[in-house]
Amino acid sequence: MINAMKFKLLFLSAAFIFASNCLAQVPTGDVLVRGGTVLTVTNGTLENTDVLILNGIITEIGENLSAPQGVSVVDAVGMYVMPGIIDAHSHIGISNVNESSAPVTAQVSVGDVLNPYSISIYRALAGGVTSSHVMHGSANVIGGQNETIKHRWGLLDPDELRMADAPRTIKFALGENPTRVHGQGSNKRPASRMGVEYVLRETFAKAQRYQEAWARYEEEAKSNPRAISPAYNGQLEVMSDILTGDILIHCHSYRADEILMLLDVLGDFGVDQITFQHVNEGFKIAPELAEFGASASIFADWWAYKFEVYYSTAYNAAILTRNGVLTSINSDSGELNRHLYHEAAKSQKYGGLSDTEALSLITINPAKQLGIADRIGSIEVGKEGDLAIFDRHPLSIYAVNQKTVVDGITYFDIERDADDMRLSVDPESPIETTVLHSHDDTHQCLHEGALDLYDFLESN
Helix, strand or coil: CCCHHHHHHHHHHHHHHHHHHHHCCCCCCCEEEEEEEEECCCCCEEEEEEEEEECCEEEEEECCCCCCCCCEEEECCCCEEEECEEEEEECCCECCCCCCCCCECCCCEHHHHECCCCHHHHHHHHCCEEEEEECCCCCCCEEEECEEEECCCCCCCHHHHECCCCCEEEEEECCHHHHHHHHHHHCCCCCCHHHHHHHHHHHHHHHHHHHHHHHHHHHHHCCCCCCCCCCCCHHHHHHHHHHCCCEEEEEEECCHHHHHHHHHHHHHCCCCCEEEEECCCHHHHHHHHHHHCCEEEECCCCCCCCHHHCCCCCCHHHHHHHCCCCEEECCCCCCHHHHHHHHHHHHHHHHCCCHHHHHHCCCHHHHHHCCCCCCCCCCCCCCECCEEEECCCCCCCCCCEEEEEECCEEEEECCCCCCCCCCCCCCCCCCCCCCCCCHHHCCCCCHHHHHHHHHHHHHC
16 A cells, blocks of 8 residues: 555655646747847846847847747837836636635645636736736635746646746734634634634644654654654645745734734744735834844735724835835735836835835835746846836836737737737626726735725715
8 A cells, every 4th residue: 555655755756757848838938029228127128129039038138139930020119128027926727715724724725726817917917017916805814826927828738827936825814804704604613813813823833743743753764664654644744834934934024013923923833935915014024024034015005994994194115115125016906906006106205215126116126026027027138028118107106008928928018918808708707897896805905994894884
């Protein structure tokens, strides 16, 4: 009989081979973007410069480059070419957001419910967004695993959306969301903020014991072929990968006291990688975040949509940046993600960040937070050919994205795309609205407070 360890290794090997074979089929393209003002983000601004992409990779950056035979040319004279925008916190392109059945659901993954037909992917492209970190919701203290995707609109195999070999990440959540869903909604832990810490510590301790049991078994198996392996546990496997640094934590958070609590918990268990999402009170504890090495992915100016996020400031990005905290600005919204360049510009209005610092908030910084900065997030030779081409400087309120390129393929073209770019049209489906969310969506990250306010106004 095959033991659990061998089964686990065989399963993981088969999964890796299957995924590799699927991802190997993703198409790439060739294009020469000629004569634009190139905002490299990492190497300054280059006037009247060409960018050559071959087989989906940036191969040359310079003036008067020649297009190899058969390579299409995009005239970018008078336009601004920037790296494809990266949304570090999104829920687009998936058919489910939360697995809210328990306070810990680390074993599930939103990568299993990718939906290539989601029109939100195309809408993101219209705003120059080429990659999204698609996250599990915030119903759980320790939620499901996330998926980093590329916006390859029109490819119908869900696996073709995945960014191959992107580091694995997982969603944690502090505060009101898990306490309301479980304590108030199901009468189980956590019912309070101190219960959130208990769930975290208990789960990490279980993962440590699980690791120790497997280590003892593997040592015994060297001399005893009849050694009995521990029972395989998918949830604790994921938690073990967090302890070893193979999975990066991204944590829904608002209040400074809770953020410091989680830093203490992680320090006690030897985990040193985390990006705090939302982190509205990050400005209060910016030095502490910097000392730990934690990152922050924030809203530009969203707060007060529920009581626990009553206190924030539009200077948050600038304060965090000036204190040495790696900071990005995200959307957490299928609508706002196509306006992320406007959101980055707010950091200049309120915090006085430079053009490069502001653009970094939506390009290289989120790439670093997701562990993919060696591949995307700036315009450099050797990186993947993801670009957004604007008619004005992208930090201008008047800027409009003209073309979006992913892997050297133009997936959005304002001049050539049809008026209706949906891949699947159901004449019986209701018309979408972005004004209000249905009550079925109340476990998504932001909308609970807005719905409570709506109910209050309706009843008064």
